Amino acid sequence: MSNPARPDPIQPADDAARAMARALLAVPHAALAYLDPTGGPAISRIAFGLCPNGQPMTLISALAPHFAALKADPRCSVMVGEVSVKGDPLTHPRLMIRASASFVAPDDPDRPTFRAHWLKGHSKAALYIDFADFAFVRLTPESALLNGGFGRAFRLTPADLVA
Amino acid sequence: MSNPARPDPIQPADDAARAMARALLAVPHAALAYLDPTGGPAISRIAFGLCPNGQPMTLISALAPHFAALKADPRCSVMVGEVSVKGDPLTHPRLMIRASASFVAPDDPDRPTFRAHWLKGHSKAALYIDFADFAFVRLTPESALLNGGFGRAFRLTPADLVA
Numbered sequence: 001m002s003n004p005a006r007p008d009p010i011q012p013a014d015d016a017a018r019a020m021a022r023a024l025l026a027v028p029h030a031a032l033a034y035l036d037p038t039g040g041p042a043i044s045r046i047a048f049g050l051c052p053n054g055q056p057m058t059l060i061s062a063l064a065p066h067f068a069a070l071k072a073d074p075r076c077s078v079m080v081g082e083v084s085v086k087g088d089p090l091t092h093p094r095l096m097i098r099a100s101a102s103f104v105a106p107d108d109p110d111r112p113t114f115r116a117h118w119l120k121g122h123s124k125a126a127l128y129i130d131f132a133d134f135a136f137v138r139l140t141p142e143s144a145l146l147n148g149g150f151g152r153a154f155r156l157t158p159a160d161l162v163a
Numbered sequence: 164m165s166n167p168a169r170p171d172p173i174q175p176a177d178d179a180a181r182a183m184a185r186a187l188l189a190v191p192h193a194a195l196a197y198l199d200p201t202g203g204p205a206i207s208r209i210a211f212g213l214c215p216n217g218q219p220m221t222l223i224s225a226l227a228p229h230f231a232a233l234k235a236d237p238r239c240s241v242m243v244g245e246v247s248v249k250g251d252p253l254t255h256p257r258l259m260i261r262a263s264a265s266f267v268a269p270d271d272p273d274r275p276t277f278r279a280h281w282l283k284g285h286s287k288a289a290l291y292i293d294f295a296d297f298a299f300v301r302l303t304p305e306s307a308l309l310n311g312g313f314g315r316a317f318r319l320t321p322a323d324l325v326a
Contacts, residue, residue, distance in 0.1 A: 009226045031206060033196035039202065041197050041204050041238055042196060045253065045257050047252070076204055077206040078206070081208070094208050096206055145228075147208070
């Protein structure tokens with residue numbers, strides 16, 4: 001039977017958790033949860049990267065369903081973390097970030113910096129990065145949960161995610 | 164500039180799309196989008212498998228945040244599809260399924276069948292499958308979207324997902 005007096009299974013972040021979270025952020029793609037027009041939960045794969053200041057961001061095509069959805073409601077959650085070939089995937093570390101999406105305008109003065117930085121980690125994006133219907137979107141973290149395997153869950157603040 | 168007269172980028176499913184979707188369902192884990200208590204979009208990694216009849220399902224711990232969330236609101240979306248080491252992850256096939264979650268009661272007459280079938284694909288789950296705070300959850304598809312890479316998106320019905 002489950003124990004009604006069990007402690008909160010999620011611990012505050014320590015240095016090891018912060019280091020693991022930052023390592024997980026160095027991936028080129030993520031899963032994105034967002035709200036569809038009915039308010040139901042939807043999911044997509046997104047390209048994922050960091051601004052030069054460590055802020056998460058993505059590059060989205062207007063053809064993707066989450067483009068219009070995030071314009072209508074900026075609330076989203078992002079999950080990063082690869083699954084290794086071996087072992088139970090539920091024991092492989094992953095980081096879930098609750099975030100708010102904000103679109104970067106084509107004439108935003110920061111866009112050239114974002115563009116140059118993005119191409120370092122996503123060289124194949126050179127094929128479409130300048131298409132008029134692609135946009136950079138900042139994903140401003142509000143909170144995060146690191147799951148490092150069974151019994152190893154940590155709450156993180158936005159500051160914990162930035163080195 | 165984007166073309167205001169561009170056609171719907173999502174095509175109806177054909178046999179190749181159905182075969183690709185069914186192949187993607189043969190994975191042991193998935194990403195799950197669900198609603199948190201505020202109605203915002205949340206995301207988790209879940210174990211993923213099929214019932215003997217081909218119906219998607221998962222096995223969830225009561226410690227996972229999506230356990231209580233899916234009990235409160237069964238709407239969810241599931242994404243399956245591995246990312247290969249090479250190439251742009253946005254060109255790797257993935258399947259997004261809009262689904263409704265229904266918990267399988269511990270005394271459900273189908274549970275022994277689900278349990279035996281689940282362990283064939285998730286042998287490490289033998290460690291916890293019988294814990295009282297783990298539950299099987301059926302994920303009944305309502306619709307699905309297959310993204311097989313740029314320009315290769317297909318709408319699928321629940322029937323398309325079952326061989």
